[in-house]
Every structure is written in C-alpha cells, then in structure tokens.
Amino acid sequence: MTNAALDPSSPVGIVAAGGVMPFAVADSLIARGINPVLFALKGAxxxxxxxxxxxxxxxxGQVGRAVKLFRSENCRDLVFIGTLVRPALSEIRLDWGTLRVLARLWAAFRGGDDHLLSGIGRILEQDGFRMVGIKDVAPDLLVPEGCLTRKAPDESAAADIARGRDVLRALSPFDIGQAAVVIDGHVVGVEDIEGTDGLLARIARLRDEGRIRAKAARGVLVKAPKSGQDLRFDLPTIGPRTVEGAAKARLAGIAIVAGNTIVVEPQAMIEAADAAGLFVTGLPA
Known part of the structure; x- marks a missing residue:
C-alpha cells in the first residue's frame, strides 16, 4: 500500500533500526502535525x-511485546525504517507472540531482505495494523526527478545509467541488491550484503590496484528498487556518505529513481556533490 491517507488523530508507529532515517521520518511527521512513537530496535x-x-x-523477534506496545499507543499505522543487519534465527528473542507466528516468521526468513520485511509486514497486518511507506509518512524525504547538482550527466553517463537500470531489472528476481556501478558500458560491480558503501569502497580499491583502467570521473552508481518490490519496505537510500564513496571511486555521478529513493541530509549531499564535481540525478520511475 502506498499513498495511504494517514489519520492525524492517531500516532504513527516507527519501527526504528539504525542510522538517521528513523529520526528524519519522525521530524517530518511532527512538522505535519502527526505524532510519532518510535519502537527502537535494541542493538540497532x-x-x-x-x-x-x-x-x-x-x-x-519480540512480536508479542511489539504488538502489545503498538496497541497501547494506539498506533494503527506502522512504518519500518533504518538499517538493520539481518539476524540469525538463533539471535531472535522469542516470546509467546513470536511462537504463535513462528512458521510464518520462518518462511519470511527464507528469502532476501524484501521477502523478509514484507513477510513480517503481512504478519502484523493480520493482527489489524496497516503497514505504510515513506511515500505515505514522509514524502519530503524522497528524491525528486531531474538533476540536483550543477553538473549533469553527459551522453556517456546516460548510456551507463541505462545499462545499470537494465542490470538491476534483470537481478530483481534474485533479491540481491539495489545498486550497480557501470563504467563506459562495463558493469564493474553490483551491490551485495556489504551494501552501497562497501560496493563503492570495492570500486575504489580496484581502481587503486589498476584492475579498473578507465579514466577518473567516468562511470555511474545506479540505484533503483527491485522490480515488483513492496515499496513500503527497504527503499534505496543515498546521502553525503554515498557522495563521498562515489568521489573516492572516481565516478562521474550517481543516478537514482525519483520518488522511490530516500535522501539523507539532501542539502549536505548536494553541496558535497558539487564540491566533488559529481552529478546526482533523479530518474523517471
């Protein structure tokens, strides 16, 4: 579900993992007159x-405790946001509420991150809650369409962007990652469990080792949600750290799908990109 109308008389529950995004979402809700309640994940x-x-x-894993707290705070609408390292099943803190849905939880764990989050979301929806996305609770945090920086992609970068989108579309059924780096038409890296920061660090290292011989300021980081992905969960995210990584990888810029990518600290990100001579552009969905 996206574009859901929020009830301003009821608080929105934010299941908050790591990073700054849960707090940016909370601030966005407050600015619109909606009260957030954060359900903070221990260790994240x-x-x-x-x-x-x-x-x-x-x-x-504390499904029973979480459900009781959601209800005690009158949070019908829930959103998952933040970074979270997938726990091993042995690390999950089981309670009686978890045992009640253990078979469904196990099924959710037997797939990629999107499968896991959407599976947990379905469990909560069966308990009467409504899972919403960033489009519903904080649309101001999504990347707009068009070039955001002084530098714009040239013809070579546009071709790399098209190739990157094709690659990500082809990989979507495998629920692997949401980013790829393409340099002069060559796919030189795809996001895996190490995330976008790790991908960019790998490209920088391969350049330093001479295994990528393309000139500096060539190539694009392309980020897009997976085809058919439930857009309430695990949207691609960029921010100043992404720009820093792209600069170290000596890329020309970053291309992300507009309306389906979260931006952290947008002004700082744009200033960092301009200072590094990189472009950041929002692509049509």
Whole structure:
C-alpha cells in the first residue's frame, strides 16, 4: 500500500533500526502535525537520538511485546525504517507472540531482505495494523526527478545509467541488491550484503590496484528498487556518505529513481556533490 491517507488523530508507529532515517521520518511527521512513537530496535537504534521522542525498546523477534506496545499507543499505522543487519534465527528473542507466528516468521526468513520485511509486514497486518511507506509518512524525504547538482550527466553517463537500470531489472528476481556501478558500458560491480558503501569502497580499491583502467570521473552508481518490490519496505537510500564513496571511486555521478529513493541530509549531499564535481540525478520511475 502506498499513498495511504494517514489519520492525524492517531500516532504513527516507527519501527526504528539504525542510522538517521528513523529520526528524519519522525521530524517530518511532527512538522505535519502527526505524532510519532518510535519502537527502537535494541542493538540497532541510536539511544541518544531516540531519547528526544516518545519511544519504547523492543528486540528483534519480540512480536508479542511489539504488538502489545503498538496497541497501547494506539498506533494503527506502522512504518519500518533504518538499517538493520539481518539476524540469525538463533539471535531472535522469542516470546509467546513470536511462537504463535513462528512458521510464518520462518518462511519470511527464507528469502532476501524484501521477502523478509514484507513477510513480517503481512504478519502484523493480520493482527489489524496497516503497514505504510515513506511515500505515505514522509514524502519530503524522497528524491525528486531531474538533476540536483550543477553538473549533469553527459551522453556517456546516460548510456551507463541505462545499462545499470537494465542490470538491476534483470537481478530483481534474485533479491540481491539495489545498486550497480557501470563504467563506459562495463558493469564493474553490483551491490551485495556489504551494501552501497562497501560496493563503492570495492570500486575504489580496484581502481587503486589498476584492475579498473578507465579514466577518473567516468562511470555511474545506479540505484533503483527491485522490480515488483513492496515499496513500503527497504527503499534505496543515498546521502553525503554515498557522495563521498562515489568521489573516492572516481565516478562521474550517481543516478537514482525519483520518488522511490530516500535522501539523507539532501542539502549536505548536494553541496558535497558539487564540491566533488559529481552529478546526482533523479530518474523517471
């Protein structure tokens, strides 16, 4: 579900993992007159940042406790946001509510990240909650269409962008990653479990080792959600760190799908890209 109308009289529950995004979403809701309640995941959510919001702590797998807390706060609408390292099943803190849905939870774990998150979302929806996405709760955090920087992609970069989108579309059924690096028509890296930062660090290392011989300021990082992905969960994210990684990888720029990519600290990201001579462009969905 996307483009869902939020009820301003009820708080929105934010299941908050790592990074700054849960707090950016909370601030966006507050600015629109909607109260957020954060359900902070132990071991992932920042305890300092979360302290300024109404919040509760939960552990991964505590479905029963989470459901009781959601209901006690009258949170019908829920959103998952933030970075989270997929836990091993042995690390999940089981409670009675988890045991009740253990078969469905096990089925959710037997796939990629999108399969896992959408599976957990379906479990909660069967308990009467409504899973919503960033488009519903914080549309101002999504990348707009068009070039955001002083530098724009040239013909070579446009061809690399097209190749990158084709690659990501082809990989979508395997639920692997949401990013690829293409340089002069060659696919030199695809995102895996190490994430986008790791992908860019790998490209930088391969350049340093001489295994990528293309000139500096060539190539594009392309990010896009998987085809058929539930857009309420695990959208691609970029920010100043992405720009820093792309600069170290000596790329020409970054291309992301507009409306389906979250941007962290947009002004800082654009300033960093301009300073590094990179382009950042939002692609048509």
């Amino acid at each position: 959510c920042d305890p300092v940042r979360v302290a300024r919001f109404r919040h509760h702590w939960i552990s991964v």
